[in-house]
């Protein structure tokens with residue numbers, strides 16, 4: 001399905017990003033994975049680079065010195081890397097708030113910007129952002145996180161206009177809750193809060209990885225050339 | 239790197255850009271060619287692409303990391319994108335600072 005495609009996944013070292021990476025590899029793609037740490041994951045068609053998505057210089061350097069030189073083009077980008085601190089605004093540590101903006105919002109901007117330069121060819125290009133239900137549900141404690149995720153919906157919508165003449169579509173998949181490190185890092189009270197939220201969505205369960213891969217495949221498909229500037233929420237959230 | 243060499247590089251890049259234009263959109267390339275604003279027939283997306291390609295080329299081929307659209311470029315009284323000549327002058331300035 002993805003033979004000859006070059007896919008870039010941010011936050012490929014674990015969680016959702018690692019599952020997305022394995023999925024593309026299983027279906028014949030070459031995958032470039034980015035995250036801060038070296039990856040323990042090995043595959044003949046997997047190339048990992050240590051990049052801090054919260055640092056524009058680190059991103060630009062990686063594209064200039066590694067990706068641009070070794071791969072020349074990118075077909076699909078999955079902007080998945082993110083950090084999350086859930087805390088009341090008045091006591092949110094300054095550093096955590098800034099990290100969220102740098103990684104979750106600016107990181108998506110700079111990765112998309114650099115990748116788009118390598119998508120200006122005859123092949124269709126796809127930029128897919130991983131968003132969150134927090135944008136729609138606006139849970140207490142998630143002010144910065146949700147604002148950044150709302151921001152990436154907007155980034156995709158505007159980049160969809162800017163990049164359409166290069167046949168690059170830009171969409172967002174907003175996921176509900178899924179069992180990863182990000183979910184487990186919440187305190188017991190935090191996890192209870194998420195369970196309560198999930199109980200109230202139209203399909204009251206956590207997302208499974210296949211729910212995510214299904215929409216990724218839809219956005220990534222060559223047939224989806226007329227689908228751009230869209231946000232799809234999982235589980236019936238809108 | 240001399241002004242002439244930079245002119246050659248910029249012109250070559252414009253020739254490549256011209257190849258993407260339809261016959262009736264093609265531009266005449268010389269030092270007076272207007273790149274942006276009144277009198278330019280290059281659409282803004284093509285200009286963006288041209289700038290990206292030029293920056294990439296200077297880095298990949300000559301090792302000069304230049305930014306043609308940062309604040310410094312934007313606040314100049316004479317915009318680097320007024321014409322090919324002003325762009326060449328601006329690149330010359332940047333490249334020589336990096337030497």
Ligand SMILES: NC(=O)c1ccc[n+]([C@@H]2O[C@H](COP(=O)([O-])OP(=O)(O)OC[C@H]3O[C@@H](n4cnc5c(N)ncnc54)[C@H](OP(=O)(O)O)[C@@H]3O)[C@@H](O)[C@H]2O)c1
Pocket residue numbers: 010011012013014015016017034035036037051052053054079080081082083103130131132133175176177178179180181182183
């Ligand atoms: N899990 C959920 O319930 C949930 C719900 C809604 C939305 N989401 C979204 O789904 C996406 C994936 O989340 P997840 O649950 O898989 O998270 P996760 O398990 O915490 O993994 C996050 C990934 O991002 C990378 N990362 C974090 N900061 C980075 C940085 N500064 N530079 C480079 N890489 C960085 C991490 O790698 P390193 O640590 O190696 O850098 C890791 O690979 C995120 O966009 C998240 O917002 C998740």
